[in-house]
Amino acid sequence: MxxxxxxxxxxxxxxxxxxxxxxxxxxxxxxxxxxxxxxxxxxxxxxxxxxxxxxxxxxxxxxxxxxxxxxxxxxxxxxxxxxxxxxxxxxxxxxxxxxxxxxxxxxxxxxxxxxxxxxxxxxxxxxxxxxxxxxxxxxxxxxxxxxxxxxxxxxxxxxxxxxxxxxxxxxxxxxxxxxxxxAGGFSADTIPSGALFAVPDGSNGWVVAETLTEARSASGKVQGRRTTASPEPPLELPDGEWVRTLRTHWVEPAFLETETVWCEPGGVPSSPVANGGAFGAKTDPSLGEAARALADRHTRPVVVVLSREDSVRMGAKRPPVAGGVRADGTGVLRVAQTDGLAELIHRVAPSLEVEEVEVVGPPTSASIRGAGWTEALALVASVSEPNGDGADEVVLPDGGRARVRVADEQVHVVVDAGSPLDETTLRSYVIGAVHMGLGLVRSERLTVDADGTVHDLTIRSFGVLRSSDMPHVEVEIEPSDGAPVPVGDAVFAATVLSAWRSAGWPPVWGTD
Ligand code: FES
Ligand code: FES
Incomplete structure (x- = not known):
């Protein structure tokens, strides 16, 4: 009926x-x-x-x-x-x-x-x-x-x-x-009419059907769950006499629109990144290549859609690290082998030796916000005193500068982003970066088995901080008519350092 x-x-x-x-x-x-x-x-x-x-x-x-x-x-x-x-x-x-x-x-x-x-x-x-x-x-x-x-x-x-x-x-x-x-132009909202839907079949192939519902049901996958197992950081600390150590987990970038790419036969795949940068994720071109190949094969537009579970299993994560630092700021940071990560770390923390190791688990990417270099910076800075006002400062090579002080129920941030352009927008991005930085230290992590299987498959299990978890963030924007520069990554890294400092340097992140 x-x-x-x-x-x-x-x-x-x-x-x-x-x-x-x-x-x-x-x-x-x-x-x-x-x-x-x-x-x-x-x-x-x-x-x-x-x-x-x-x-x-x-x-x-x-x-x-x-x-x-x-x-x-x-x-x-x-x-x-x-x-x-x-x-x-x-x-x-x-x-x-x-x-x-x-x-x-x-x-x-x-x-x-x-x-x-x-x-x-x-x-x-x-x-x-x-x-x-x-x-x-x-x-x-x-x-x-x-x-x-x-x-x-x-x-x-x-x-x-x-x-x-x-x-x-x-x-x-x-x-x-x-x-x-x-109406931010999301890929899932701009699918051409007559498109077929393709979802992963669980064996590196695709199930293609007339509707998303049909494709998902034909793929026969079982709905993923949050695990009750407690995650172990995957990397062991390097040998050494350390005054401070840090171990982290894989962390899900947790953008809200899952990877969705469509392509017309013979066309150029749509961008999975619409009105946001996905925090450095979604850079893998393989979904676009798959959409193009399927569109050519079926001579119809094809949209490739990852469910949240697919996205967790297949998408790139923040790589885990394990490292130690001596009182003089020298030390070793062991990282999950990730293209480009060692260069990023060397640029901000030349006193750390980087050891890349193969570790079984989900894919990782150096383009995820602050990947590797934030952890390196925090490790080195952890053996130095903060500024006189207790704030931690991060200056990016392109000029963005942030000072952050995390204390109890208040976070105080001062930023120099060159010309602010629009203070409301800048303030919003600063608060967003604080949220992500606090989350990285306090709650964000994925449970991954020794065989590399990811177990936290629901969006609630990534550890993204809720509204009620957030302290008040006070933002001061330094006046400037210099060239505008991005400052969110500096805020993120300074927040991570200040949050770790204020928590008393626990040796494993995901402290809550
Ligand atoms: S997820 Fe982007 S504005 Fe909320
Ligand atoms: S799509 Fe319905 S709650 Fe996420």
Whole structure:
């Protein structure tokens, strides 16, 4: 029997009772506001919509359960509400790539409807159903407070905002109301009509089908889980008399849009990196090559899509390290063999000898944010005193400079990024980098077996800090009319060092 729902004011008849609401929204209605960050895990919140006014995670909502009900996506909110949410998020910088934002807007709209006040900490509970990899949460909470308190700030983002975002993201980025509602140009939202879908078959090949649902079901893979095993850092410390040691795990870059690439026959593959740089991940060209080869073979456009589990198994990670340092700052850093990593480390920590070792596990990449060199810098700096004010400073070769002090429930950051271009955007990226730096020291790690099998396959198991885990971040931007330079990596590295220092130098990261 057909199911009938209303979506953003339109009646939609669904024949497939086994479909999820997200399937219906994206593949039948053609609405791209709700995103797929982890379906069918139901853990990232990117697919959140309102069902009869209540926030629902649409990737785990069978459409048969909502027969006759009213669904509103972020795009379907009343126009004046959309303007108010966009203004608030643009005024605070609460949306960067925008992949998580439409789902968060639905959550915030429901929270406002429930009467959660601007300064009520319950807003963190509401946000607990979501993940945002970019912003560090604070600017989202500030946007909520601004919207709920009725402060009206109309914001027209300038090209300077996009320029700052592009500098920090490492790829061209857009800033504006459309991005808030998910129109950041994501590969999964721009698939040509008539495309076939290809998913990994688990044996280095591809299952190709007319729909994503068919391809996934034909691949026959079992849904991954979070492991209960506690992860062991994979590398042993090098021999030596060390005054400080550090061991780390593989760490998932945890971008929110999984790898998705489409290609027309004879064409150029789409970029899997849309309105964000994926923090140096997604640089592997093999998915694009596969999309092109499959498109040529089938003489139709083909979209290659990794599920969250596929992405964890196949995508490049931050490489694990193990090292020791003497009181004079010399020492040895052992790293998982990764092209280009030793050069990066030598550039910032020439006093460390780098030992590359083969280690069985997921692929690694030197282009992941701060990979290897951040750990090296922290190890060497750990045997020196901080500046007089207790802050740790990192200066990047291209000129970005950050001083960070992590203390109790407060993080203080001073940045010199040359001309800020747009202070709101710069502040947002600074807070995002603090969030990622704290996460690396405190909570982010993957459990990998001795045979190299990754066990943490759900997006919640990567250790990304939640809104309620974040201390308040105070950002000072030094005035400058010098050439604008990116500063996020300097903030990230200085945060890592200060967080490690403030925790008392525990010898293994993932300290919580
Ligand atoms: S896609 Fe539904 S919660 Fe992640
Ligand atoms: S803005 Fe939240 S994931 Fe990018």
């Amino acid at each position: 057909a199911i009938e729902i209303r979506v953003d004011g339109q009646t939609v008849v669904v024949d497939d009772a086994s479909a999820t609401l997200l399937d219906v929204l994206r593949w039948q209605v053609g609405s791209t506001a709700a995103k797929d960050g982890c379906a069918p895990q139901g853990q990232c919140g990117c697919c959140t919509v309102l069902v009869d006014g209540q926030p629902r995670v649409s990737c785990v909502t069978p459409v048969r359960r909502i027969d006759g009900r009213e669904v509103v996506t972020a795009d379907g909110l009343p126009d004046e509400e959309k303007v108010a949410w966009a203004d608030a998020l643009l005024a605070t910088g609460g949306s960067q790539c925008g992949f998580c934002t439409p789902g968060i807007v639905c959550r915030l709209a429901a929270a406002e409807h429930k009467g959660i006040a601007a300064d009520d900490p319950k807003i963190h509970n509401a946000l607990a159903a979501h993940l945002c990899r970019c912003t560090g949460w604070q600017t989202i909470v500030e946007a909520y407070a601004q919207k709920v308190s009725g402060v009206s700030v109309t914001v027209s983002p300038s090209s300077a905002a996009a320029q700052r975002a592009s500098l920090e993201g490492g790829v061209d980025q857009r800033v504006g109301a459309a991005v808030v509602f998910g």
